[in-house]
Amino acid sequence: MRRYSIFTLARNALTGHRDWPRAWRSPEPRPRYEVVIVGGGGHGLATAYYLAREHGIRDVAVLEKGWLGGGNTGRNTTIIRSNYLHDESAALYDHALRLWAGLSRELNFNVMYSDRGVMMLAHNVHDVQIFKRHIYANRLNGIDNEWLTPEEAGAYCPPLSIDRGARYPMLGAALQRRGGVARHDAVAWGYARAADALGVDIIQNCEVTAIRRRGDRVVGLETTRGAIAADRVGIVVAGHSSVLAEMAGFRLPIESYPLQALVSEPVKPVFPCVVMSNTVHAYISQSDKGDLVIGAGTDQYVSYSQRGGIQVIEHTLEAILELFPIFSRMRLMRQWGGIVDVTPDRSPIIGKTPVRGLYINCGWGTGGFKATPGSGHLFAWTIARDEPHPINAPFDLDRFVTGRLIDEAAAAAVAH
Amino acid sequence: MLRIPCPFCGPRAEIEFRCGGEAHIRRPPDPEALSDAEWADYLFMRRNPKGIHFERWFHAHGCQRWFNLARHTVSDRILAVYPMGEGPPAELSAAPEAGADG
Numbered sequence: 001m002r003r004y005s006i007f008t009l010a011r012n013a014l015t016g017h018r019d020w021p022r023a024w025r026s027p028e029p030r031p032r033y034e035v036v037i038v039g040g041g042g043h044g045l046a047t048a049y050y051l052a053r054e055h056g057i058r059d060v061a062v063l064e065k066g067w068l069g070g071g072n073t074g075r076n077t078t079i080i081r082s083n084y085l086h087d088e089s090a091a092l093y094d095h096a097l098r099l100w101a102g103l104s105r106e107l108n109f110n111v112m113y114s115d116r117g118v119m120m121l122a123h124n125v126h127d128v129q130i131f132k133r134h135i136y137a138n139r140l141n142g143i144d145n146e147w148l149t150p151e152e153a154g155a156y157c158p159p160l161s162i163d164r165g166a167r168y169p170m171l172g173a174a175l176q177r178r179g180g181v182a183r184h185d186a187v188a189w190g191y192a193r194a195a196d197a198l199g200v201d202i203i204q205n206c207e208v209t210a211i212r213r214r215g216d217r218v219v220g221l222e223t224t225r226g227a228i229a230a231d232r233v234g235i236v237v238a239g240h241s242s243v244l245a246e247m248a249g250f251r252l253p254i255e256s257y258p259l260q261a262l263v264s265e266p267v268k269p270v271f272p273c274v275v276m277s278n279t280v281h282a283y284i285s286q287s288d289k290g291d292l293v294i295g296a297g298t299d300q301y302v303s304y305s306q307r308g309g310i311q312v313i314e315h316t317l318e319a320i321l322e323l324f325p326i327f328s329r330m331r332l333m334r335q336w337g338g339i340v341d342v343t344p345d346r347s348p349i350i351g352k353t354p355v356r357g358l359y360i361n362c363g364w365g366t367g368g369f370k371a372t373p374g375s376g377h378l379f380a381w382t383i384a385r386d387e388p389h390p391i392n393a394p395f396d397l398d399r400f401v402t403g404r405l406i407d408e409a410a411a412a413a414v415a416h
Numbered sequence: 417m418l419r420i421p422c423p424f425c426g427p428r429a430e431i432e433f434r435c436g437g438e439a440h441i442r443r444p445p446d447p448e449a450l451s452d453a454e455w456a457d458y459l460f461m462r463r464n465p466k467g468i469h470f471e472r473w474f475h476a477h478g479c480q481r482w483f484n485l486a487r488h489t490v491s492d493r494i495l496a497v498y499p500m501g502e503g504p505p506a507e508l509s510a511a512p513e514a515g516a517d518g
Contacts, residue, residue, distance in 0.1 A: 242464035253460035300435040304466050309417040401456040
């Protein structure tokens with residue numbers, strides 16, 4: 001891997017940027033790998049990277065049915081935070097947040113992580129009570145989160161209306177200053193480039209059509225580019241997790257819904273942080289390119305359509321204008337949907353499956369992007385050692401049988 | 417937004433309805449006799465198919481009645497509507513690829 005630096009940038013500028021090498025190879029799939037990761041989004045690519053980097057397992061392939069980061073990695077609103085209520089979740093998401101902080105340097109790829117602060121608005125007494133409970137719980141877990149008055153929140157985010165006469169007046173806000181955003185494509189590309197440099201084969205346009213078992217053990221995959229044998233297989237396919245689980249012969253406690261997002265025309269910097277409001281149902285930030293990035297809700301029915309209903313967007317934009325009247329004449333440029341895999345307790349599943357040698361990382365629902373580095377790091381550990389890391393041990397599939405759920409539904413009322 | 421053919425009111429916009437999730441999940445007659453795994457299967461596990469989904473809908477802002485509906489989860493095309501208490505149409509149960517286009 002040729003390192004990116006100010007010197008290589010200057011040298012390539014002199015030749016008109018025509019001589020940059022490809023960031024990763026595009027090899028033909030080999031007939032056999034030690035580990036195959038199904039799903040070339042951020043989580044899958046991160047898993048492959050940490051397998052090679054931390055566990056010395058380099059005989060690895062990542063299979064992606066479309067293009068890298070073309071699923072939910074490229075369709076989310078890139079919000080990063082770790083202010084979750086329960087101890088297990090706080091440990092899980094803060095593990096990721098700590099990795100975000102050094103990720104650009106580690107990958108030698110600017111993932112544009114910006115800790116500009118995530119502010120969650122309270123609009124009624126219940127919101128105030130639950131956010132303060134979150135703040136106290138977070139502090140006990142060593143995670144920064146603080147309470148702001150409406151005036152302090154307005155000063156932190158000037159476009160925010162703090163009008164007491166609003167339909168849903170804002171009573172205060174919880175602010176996690178370490179929270180923020182990152183550039184979604186760069187996360188996928190950075191992990192892909194770093195994993196490729198360590199010997200991982202990244203194979204795009206390769207859809208898995210069947211999972212081959214011998215007894216209770218996985219032995220390989222059938223794909224649109226031929227059969228591939230593997231000792232171990234990790235499934236990281238978000239909305240399509242149930243489809244892959246059915247191929248392997250077990251069921252998941254997951255339903256898949258379209259979740260929409262949209263962006264405005266690009267404007268000059270106007271919005272300094274991330275604002276989320278569960279009660280009026282909106283979340284918004286501004287990308288470095290200048291467009292407002294707005295998250296909407298899910299449809300009410302199971303679907304793989306990657307579209308979503310217009311009424312969901314209308315509902316979100318009404319809420320955005322309630323909070324930010326200055327955006328009333330902003331034009332929206334694009335809208336899209338991603339298929340999110342939602343579990344009953346709104347917490348992910350990272351661990352072993354009923355099939356030996358087959359591991360699954362799914363159920364991140366509406367909020368997986370923030371966890372990308374931590375998710376890959378822990379999933380790689382789980383695959384390499386055939387046992388979960390202490391942080392992801394509570395997030396096993398078995399919790400739906402034991403009843404030891406990790407209920408973060410309050411964290412995921414809108415975004416998550 | 418879906419246009420949903422309510423069997424009692426005719427075609428109406430989706431915002432009038434509430435989706436009640438996967439249909440034909442029968443509450444076990446004797447829950448005490450189930451193992452934890454069987455109870456988890458009833459409570460939490462779902463088909464979530466990429467294909468034909470049989471689901472319940474409630475016409476909340478209309479006749480206030482429930483009915484079953486068969487829909488393809490890729491095209492979102494509605495393939496059949498049938499009363500509560502009835503099983504799905506045999507031709508759809510047998511042909512999971514029907515309705516995949518468009």
